[in-house]
Amino acid sequence: MSSAAPATPRPFWHRLNTFFAFPFQLRPLAYALVLSLCSLLxxxxxxxxxxxxxxxxxxGILLAASRYGFRVIALGSRGIVRASDFPRELDEDWTNLPWKLFAVSLVQGFVVGGLGLLSPVLATLGxxxxxxxxxxxxxxxxQSCSFWQSLNPTFLWMTVRAIGWPYALLCLFLFLLSTGAQLALAMVLPAISPWLALPIFNFLLIYFSWVMASLLGYVMYQNHVDLGIDLLPGAGADDYEADxxxxxxxxxxxxxxEVAQLVTDGDVIGALALAYEAQRTAPDDLAAQRRYHRVLLLAPEKQATLLDHARRFVPLLMRRDLASEALKVVRACAERDPAFQIDDGDTVLAFARLEWRSGNARAALAWVKGFDKRFRGHAAIPQVYELAARVLIEGLARAxxxxxxxxxxxxxxPEAPQTQEVRWLLRDRGAPAAPLAPAAS
Incomplete structure (x- = not known):
């Protein structure tokens, strides 16, 4: 989904500090340190x-750093400037960009070499x-992920024209950054131990290359309209502090x-279709599953679908430790169909405990009623017995x-800790005393 920029981007020369700070964000910094230390391998x-x-x-280090650098450029061009917002998956089209750039540079080098055979002046100009x-x-x-377009002078000149006169300033800053990397290496390397020289060398190169990647990505974002780049949701490097x-x-x-607007307009069927497709393509997306559940509750004729979806939605919520929300989903389904049940023993026990902690003794007892028959041989049966006894004794005063x-x-x-616990709960209520263990001889 494309998105319009939230505000006119500031010129890149007003944001130089953010480019130098990018590699010090937590994720790129950790990655740069790991790659640098890999030189010890x-x-x-x-x-x-x-x-x-x-x-x-x-x-190997150069390839990994280059791939991440291209990722920084590609996502930066679409308005994403924080590394924490980067998607985890790497676009397949970006994977081979370092190789393509190497091939483009190789071809261009052959061209310059050919010019050198004709005239040293032509080689210098080339x-x-x-x-x-x-x-x-x-x-x-x-932008294109195309080897051939990257060699095409027409596309290159169109890009220069789209950026305009600041393109010359961009070239100057990139030149200064590359020079700064060389100066930093010359200053640091002589002052450190030989075994640390290679990791430090790698870190400095990675740092300056990612600074340049951040700068290039922002320049593309700044000129995204002229370059025909679609922005991602949340794009906007200048106002991300506000959002x-x-x-x-x-x-x-x-x-x-969008779904809420369809419901407001009375188009529940349209809202259902939109919510269904979102949850179908992202079965583990809690937001999509919640949205679909809410819309199903607005469609009484979709009761069977609501119950079927709940049987998949509740386990997802339980896996995310959202038992309270899962219980609300089950209650909503039970209002539509009193016969609705959960077929997982662990979930039933979790709901019973949740009801008990909330002070609803009868609801807790209802959850565990008949548990040993519904889930024969379940490992939690002793815990269910203990909970039922506790509810009866402490919640309903029915020892x-x-x-x-x-x-x-x-x-x-007889040896289960739950048996000892229930025996203790009944200690002052006329329960049989625990048998005494034989004295040790």
């Missing part, structure tokens, strides 16, 4: 020549042109509003009805 490959081991490890067009090459590659919702939360709220439960526990589960 070269010592593990002792069976290879040291130079070859270092080259292999460094290539190298300058390629350097000037490199940001446009990356932008076209990220701290993640893109997933914004998408959820938009879907809720007389709890005594037969103790008798069953003593007959079936």
């Amino acid at each position: 070269a010592q593990v490959l002792f069976f290879l020549p040291q130079v070859l081991a270092i080259v292999l490890v460094e290539l 190298l300058f042109a390629l350097s000037f067009l490199f940001p446009a090459t990356v932008i076209v590659l990220v 701290r919702r993640t893109p997933a939360q914004i998408a959820r709220d938009e879907a809720d509003a 007389d009805l709890a005594k037969p439960i103790l008798a069953v526990l003593e007959a079936r589960y």
Whole structure:
């Protein structure tokens, strides 16, 4: 779903501090540190020549850092500037972008080499042109994921024109960043231990490359209208302090509003269709399942569908430790059909305990009634007996009805802690005393 930008983006030269701060966000910082320390893996490959081991490890680090950098550019171009908002899945089209950029650079290098055979001046001009067009090459590659379009001078020039005169400023900043990386390396490396040199070298390169990726992504976002880029929900690098919702939360709220509008307009069938499709494609999405349940409650003719959905929705809520919400769903279904039941013993026991903790003794007792017959052999039967006895004794003052439960526990589960607990509950109510253990000889 595309989204319009919430406000006109500020020029990128007004936001330089945010680009330098991006790699220090928690997720990219942790990832950069892990990648940097991976350089120590070269010592593990002792069976290879040291130079070859270092080259292999460094290539792996370079590939991983480049892929994340392209991800930063691609999501930044669509208005997502916080790493915590990045989706976990990597778009398949982005996976091969480092290889495609390498292939594009290789072809461009051959072109410059060919010009050098003709004239050193032409080679110098060609190298300058390629350097000037490199940001446009990356932008076209990220936007199209096409090797051929990235080589096409027409697409590159269209990108330069879309950005306008700030493109020259972008090139200047990228040049300064690459120079800054070299200066930082020259200053830091001589002052550290040799075994730390490679991790520090990698970290500094990763840091500056991700700063440049953040800058490129924002420039694309700033010019998204001219570049024809669709923004993601929650896009807006300038006003995210005012709206701290993640893109997933914004998408959820938009879907809720759309369904609510259909219900307000009296189109419950349309709302049902929209909510159904959302929960069908995302069976583990609580927001989608809640939305569908709410709309089903508004359609009395969909009672069978409501009950069927609840049998899938309740286990999902229980897996997320949302027993109170699951109980509300069951109560709503029971109002429609008093015969509605939950077929999972653990869930039934959880609901009974929830009712007991809320002070509803009779409802708790109703949940465990007949449990041992419905769920024969269930491991929780002793716990159910104990809960039933506790409810009868402490909630309903019917110790007389709890005594037969103790008798069953003593007959079936004499060593169970639940038997001891019920015996203790009945200690002052005429219950049989616990048998004394034989004295040790």
